[in-house]
Amino acid sequence: MKRMIPLVSALALMAGAAAAADIKVGVSPGEHAEIMEEVAKIAEPMGLNIDVVEFSDYVVPNQALADGDIEANSFQHEPYLDNQIRDRGFALVPIATTITTPMGVYSDKITAMDDFPEGGSMGIPNDPTNGGRALLVLQQLGLIKLAEGTGLVPTVLDVVENPRDMRFRELDAAQLPRSLADLDAALINTNYAIASGLNPKEDSIAMESADNPYVNIIVVREGDEGQDWVQPLIDAYHSPEIKAFIEEKYDGTVLTSW
Numbered sequence: 001m002k003r004m005i006p007l008v009s010a011l012a013l014m015a016g017a018a019a020a021a022d023i024k025v026g027v028s029p030g031e032h033a034e035i036m037e038e039v040a041k042i043a044e045p046m047g048l049n050i051d052v053v054e055f056s057d058y059v060v061p062n063q064a065l066a067d068g069d070i071e072a073n074s075f076q077h078e079p080y081l082d083n084q085i086r087d088r089g090f091a092l093v094p095i096a097t098t099i100t101t102p103m104g105v106y107s108d109k110i111t112a113m114d115d116f117p118e119g120g121s122m123g124i125p126n127d128p129t130n131g132g133r134a135l136l137v138l139q140q141l142g143l144i145k146l147a148e149g150t151g152l153v154p155t156v157l158d159v160v161e162n163p164r165d166m167r168f169r170e171l172d173a174a175q176l177p178r179s180l181a182d183l184d185a186a187l188i189n190t191n192y193a194i195a196s197g198l199n200p201k202e203d204s205i206a207m208e209s210a211d212n213p214y215v216n217i218i219v220v221r222e223g224d225e226g227q228d229w230v231q232p233l234i235d236a237y238h239s240p241e242i243k244a245f246i247e248e249k250y251d252g253t254v255l256t257s258w
Helices: 006-016 029-047 060-066 078-088 128-140 177-182 190-195 230-237 239-252
Strands: 021-027 048-054 071-079 092-100 104-106 121-125 159-161 169-170 185-188 216-223
Touching: 006 230, 021 060, 029 048, 029 092, 029 230, 029 239, 048 230, 060 071, 060 092, 060 230, 071 078, 078 092, 078 128, 078 185, 078 216, 092 230, 104 190, 104 216, 121 128, 121 177, 128 185, 169 177, 177 185, 177 190, 185 190, 216 230, 216 239
Parallel strands: 021 048, 021 071, 121 169, 121 185
Antiparallel strands: 071 216, 092 216, 104 185
16 A cells, blocks of 8 residues: 555646646737637646636726736736826736737728818727827827827827817727717727727728837736746747737737737
């Protein structure tokens, strides 16, 4: 019987080493959800089971992560995370970069920015970082000018030149696609555009430059960076299979960071 003990112990250790880890990853609708579903398929043979949890807005995923309801999230860029940490005190950290999704201008009423009417309504996200990002896109397009020194988070109060007397409508980012009928145009994040059936390449009338600081990230709670499931999650996301999936499915409207 004593000879069996080392064998049984070894088998137990092997079983423990091979035991699958189960994690929940929060995402927003659109490309973040679609990509993470593919990541889950790649991660499973690595011993990592990913339950993809979809949230309908940008507010809840960080709160859910901070509360321990999920182990990671993948929906935001670093300027947004920095703002959330500053405003809400979250102890969250990025562990990897993922994709860049240039913001687009969409409209049910015009087909080019040159046609934007004087005094027309422009929808922008109502959160500070994405609202600021939208204003920076409008400045990039030559439609407004912002005060110097506002960085990545300008507000409508920082607009110093507005030759078309553009009227800004600040709405929840997820509501902007549904509000196009009531607006002359809107700046919409790519994930919400895709989730609403819009094709960024075909349906946008203008796009943000791909050279922007808004690369998206995978985020975990501070202190979880060394968890055993972290590296398999990163490896699965950064795999050649996921890069090929993104390039084929999104045709240049979603860009990989690796």
